[in-house]
Amino acid sequence: MAGNSDPLTPRAKIAVTAGKAVAAASRAAGRGSGSVIGGRVALKLDPDLLARLAQNLDVVLVSATNGKTTTTRLIAEALRAAGPVVSNALGANMPAGITSALAGSSDARYGVIEVDEKYLAGVARDTAPKCIALLNLSRDQLDRAAETRMLAEAWREGLAGSKAVIIANADDPLVVWAASSSPNVVWVAAGQMWKDDAWSCPSCGGVMQRPGDDWFCGECGFRRPTPSWALSGDHVLDPHGSAWPIHLQLPGRANKANAASSAAVAAVFGVPPQVALERMYQVQAVAGRYDVVQFQQRDLRLLLAKNPAGWLETFSLIDPPPTPVILSVNARGADGTDTSWLWDVDYTRLTGHPICVIGDRKLDLAVRLEVANQHFQVCENLDQAVQLCPPGRIEVIANYTAFQDLRRRVGN
Numbered sequence: 001m002a003g004n005s006d007p008l009t010p011r012a013k014i015a016v017t018a019g020k021a022v023a024a025a026s027r028a029a030g031r032g033s034g035s036v037i038g039g040r041v042a043l044k045l046d047p048d049l050l051a052r053l054a055q056n057l058d059v060v061l062v063s064a065t066n067g068k069t070t071t072t073r074l075i076a077e078a079l080r081a082a083g084p085v086v087s088n089a090l091g092a093n094m095p096a097g098i099t100s101a102l103a104g105s106s107d108a109r110y111g112v113i114e115v116d117e118k119y120l121a122g123v124a125r126d127t128a129p130k131c132i133a134l135l136n137l138s139r140d141q142l143d144r145a146a147e148t149r150m151l152a153e154a155w156r157e158g159l160a161g162s163k164a165v166i167i168a169n170a171d172d173p174l175v176v177w178a179a180s181s182s183p184n185v186v187w188v189a190a191g192q193m194w195k196d197d198a199w200s201c202p203s204c205g206g207v208m209q210r211p212g213d214d215w216f217c218g219e220c221g222f223r224r225p226t227p228s229w230a231l232s233g234d235h236v237l238d239p240h241g242s243a244w245p246i247h248l249q250l251p252g253r254a255n256k257a258n259a260a261s262s263a264a265v266a267a268v269f270g271v272p273p274q275v276a277l278e279r280m281y282q283v284q285a286v287a288g289r290y291d292v293v294q295f296q297q298r299d300l301r302l303l304l305a306k307n308p309a310g311w312l313e314t315f316s317l318i319d320p321p322p323t324p325v326i327l328s329v330n331a332r333g334a335d336g337t338d339t340s341w342l343w344d345v346d347y348t349r350l351t352g353h354p355i356c357v358i359g360d361r362k363l364d365l366a367v368r369l370e371v372a373n374q375h376f377q378v379c380e381n382l383d384q385a386v387q388l389c390p391p392g393r394i395e396v397i398a399n400y401t402a403f404q405d406l407r408r409r410v411g412n
Contacts, residue, residue: 007055015045016053016103023100035088039096042103050095053102054127057086057111060265061127061164063120063155064135065148066310068093070250070286071135071258072114077283078266078276083109091287094119095126110269117151121158131268132159133167133261135190137174138197139341140307148197152178167264169257170227173215177202177222188264189213189230190257193316194309196344231260236273238263244273249284252317288407295410296386300326302406303397306335308344314397321352324389326382328359328402335400339364347372353395356385359402382409 008016023038031037042049060079062072069091076087086105088098093114102111115123117137124132134155137148155178159166168179170187174197179185191213192198198215199208206219216223228239235243236259246259259280266276285291289304305314318325331337339361347369355376357365362378369376379385386394398406406412 007052009046009052012046012049012052015042015049018042018045019100019103033090033092035090035092035100036094036096039092039098039100039103043096043099050099050102050123051126051128053099054111057102057108057127058269059111059113059127059129059131061113061115061120061124061129061132062135063115063117063132065117065138065140065307066313067135067254067258068114070255070283070289071133071262072112073283073286074259074262074280075133075265076110076112077279078262078271079110079112079269081266081271081275081279082269085110085112087112088114089287095123098123118154120155124158124162124164129164131167131265132162132164133265134175134179135169135258135261136172136192136309137178138194138307138309139344140309140336148174149202152202155179156181165268167261167268169261170225171213171215173198173208173222173224174202176225185225186229186264186268187225187227188261189227190260191231191253193254194312196308229260229264231257236260236263236277238267238273242273244277246277247281249281250286250290252313254313254317288403288412291412293410293412296383297391298386298389299393300386300396300410301393302403302410302412303395304400304403305397306399308341311345311397312349315346315349318353318395318397319393322354323392324354324356324394325350326356326358326385326389326394326396327365328357328382328396328398328406329362329365330360330399330402330405331364332360332401335402342368347374350374354389356388358382358385359398359405382406 019038019042022041023034026034026037062068076085086108088101093116152174160181162182166179166182166185169175169190171192201217203222204220206217209218230237246256263273263276292301303314305311331339357378366378
């Protein structure tokens with residue numbers, strides 16, 4: 001790690017102070033956390049501020065389509081065993097939000113940073129990370145993210161020759177192709193439930209063969225690398241073949257996979273798997289996700305699902321029928337305005353659940369459920385939907401801005 005001499009120039013200090021003042025004003029006006037606007041102002045005043053703030057930190061970057069906020073939290077908890085951590089825990093994952101987060105801590109040793117997939121190469125250039133975790137790539141925000149292979153190519157070019165240790169999911173062909181340009185990769189068998197973005201070879205365009213859990217391209221020979229870490233049931237297998245139990249308060253197989261990748265990251269910094277995994281138990285909810293809240297004499301569990309891969313994972317962890325399910329979908333800027341992805345989600349998995357539909361795009365979702373032969377009711381808002389459900393547990397699944405709307409309504 002670099003020495004602890006103050007990396008900030010007078011100009012940088014002014015930028016940090018101005019950014020914090022703007023963020024505080026934004027919070028006082030009730031416009032959210034202020035981290036993004038504060039970071040924008042700070043970067044305007046000193047375009048090199050992110051690099052300056054990162055230079056005294058051992059930095060970990062986490063990027064993926066799904067699971068990056070949760071994995072960032074798990075890694076941050078694990079690394080606290082070795083020293084103070086600064087992290088963009090609330091998910092502001094573009095350069096302005098990241099700059100704001102790092103400006104908030106002066107004594108941290110580690111920076112654990114979630115990065116939007118489209119900004120990964122630039123943030124890696126600025127922060128000189130010691131480690132980068134790449135979890136998965138799948139279709140998301142179709143109006144602005146273009147196709148997944150283009151993202152994988154941007155990663156591959158941006159990370160070529162990187163000095164960072166890349167912790168990469170061996171089960172996602174797009175991630176493997178993106179990471180393969182780097183000289184130092186640690187492969188994790190974290191699994192891949194959603195395969196619909198990985199049927200053609202990212203290297204040559206040939207058809208991928210997928211026998212069992214393996215995959216390879218019959219045309220060019222591009223194939224699944226041998227992992228040194230693996231998720232095996234409720235255990236993480238380390239490179240020595242030892243099995244370490246995973247105890248999480250977060251539900252579902254996807255979070256066990258996130259824990260496996262997080263344990264591999266922690267090991268890069270000398271934190272043993274047992275210590276890392278024990279510390280991950282502290283995480284109960286992540287920015288409201290998985291929280292159970294009381295609302296109108298019901299127990300609502302809040303679940304975030306932003307794209308087809310996320311909905312598939314979420315369906316696998318909800319309580320069995322006849323637990324009621326409320327679905328909420330918006331299509332605002334932060335969600336992506338194209339809702340055609342709804343047709344990629346297998347809603348027949350909800351058969352037997354009473355379903356209520358809310359959100360800006362409830363009618364789009366209603367048409368999709370009609371075609372999937374599901375029984376549902378379209379409601380005006382959360383209050384009406386909850387009133388239609390019997391007392392007890394309700395699973396509430398929402399995409400990004402719909403989830404924020406729900407949290408505001410239930411006071412979470």
